[in-house]
Amino acid sequence: MVNRTVWVAIAAAIIIVPLVGSSENAGDYVGLETCAACHADVAASYGETAHANALEVLEAAGSDGDPECLSCHATGLEDSKFVDGAVTCEACHGPGGEHVATGDKAAINKEIGEADCLKCHTADWSPDFDYESYKAKGLHGSE
Numbered sequence: 001m002v003n004r005t006v007w008v009a010i011a012a013a014i015i016i017v018p019l020v021g022s023s024e025n026a027g028d029y030v031g032l033e034t035c036a037a038c039h040a041d042v043a044a045s046y047g048e049t050a051h052a053n054a055l056e057v058l059e060a061a062g063s064d065g066d067p068e069c070l071s072c073h074a075t076g077l078e079d080s081k082f083v084d085g086a087v088t089c090e091a092c093h094g095p096g097g098e099h100v101a102t103g104d105k106a107a108i109n110k111e112i113g114e115a116d117c118l119k120c121h122t123a124d125w126s127p128d129f130d131y132e133s134y135k136a137k138g139l140h141g142s143e
């Protein structure tokens with residue numbers, strides 16, 4: 001019989017472990033080409049989505065050098081430089097350095113929900129955003 005104190009401790013450990021893992025790897029982006037080397041089918045279907053063109057729409061607007069715009073239209077932004085000019089895998093799945101280095105599938109986030117979208121799909125920039133209907137437009141196919 002697990003009492004309440006033990007259960008709270010277990011729950012806290014479950015929550016803390018992923019937080020520690022993600023902060024250790026913050027900024028450890030590898031880029032779309034690296035993900036695509038092993039997830040070719042996912043990458044091909046991803047390439048059909050609007051996210052793959054996110055830098056092109058900035059170029060068309062003449063704003064592809066503006067860090068404010070790049071914060072949502074590019075991935076792995078640091079000091080005006082970015083790893084990918086598009087909303088790529090790691091914009092949703094988080095930095096993939098540890099997953100690639102260790103081959104551990106638990107080291108990459110698959111539990112992606114509405115809150116992850118809302119970081120970019122804000123009321124200002126995406127007033128029509130609706131999680132279910134946007135997701136149904138397709139983020140990518142499966143493996």
Ligand code: HEC
Nearest residue numbers: 030034035037038089090093096099100105106108109110
């Ligand atoms: C060296 C090959 C390799 C590279 C590079 C790679 N992956 Fe993976 N990935 C795998 C393998 C193998 C699995 C496990 C597949 C399985 O068990 O179904 C996996 C699983 C995953 C999963 C599913 C995890 C789960 O819990 O089921 C996600 C999401 C993922 N990879 C995303 C990425 C992203 C994003 C990148 C780039 C940052 C990437 N992968 C780069 C080999 C790779």
Ligand code: HEC
Nearest residue numbers: 057058061063068069071072119120121122125126127129
């Ligand atoms: C907070 C995140 C965020 C920022 C900052 C941001 N955007 Fe966007 N932008 C989005 C999202 C999300 C969409 C898609 C909206 C939709 O379709 O619902 C979008 C769409 C666009 C589109 C329309 C693309 C199309 O397919 O027609 C243009 C153009 C654009 N943004 C330009 C800019 C410019 C220029 C800046 C900087 C001044 C900027 N954005 C800053 C998130 C952002």
Ligand code: HEC
Nearest residue numbers: 050051053054057072073087091092116117120134135137
């Ligand atoms: C890093 C920022 C970012 C994140 C995270 C993000 N998006 Fe986007 N999304 C954008 C931008 C920027 C565009 C506009 C790209 C363009 O038009 O080329 C866009 C466009 C879209 C579009 C196309 C809209 C249309 O009218 O055709 C869909 C659908 C979409 N996003 C769904 C999602 C969903 C669902 C999530 C969460 C699982 C998500 N996005 C997460 C930035 C983001």
Ligand code: HEC
Nearest residue numbers: 035039042043046051087088089092110112139141142143
């Ligand atoms: C806009 C957000 C977004 C982007 C960009 C994105 N993914 Fe995903 N991915 C998801 C979501 C959400 C799931 C969970 C799907 C579900 O609901 O089962 C997922 C699931 C996966 C899985 C698990 C198995 C599967 O096929 O469903 C793999 C592997 C994966 N993504 C790899 C990638 C790779 C590689 C890229 C870049 C080429 C990428 N993802 C880009 C949101 C995204």
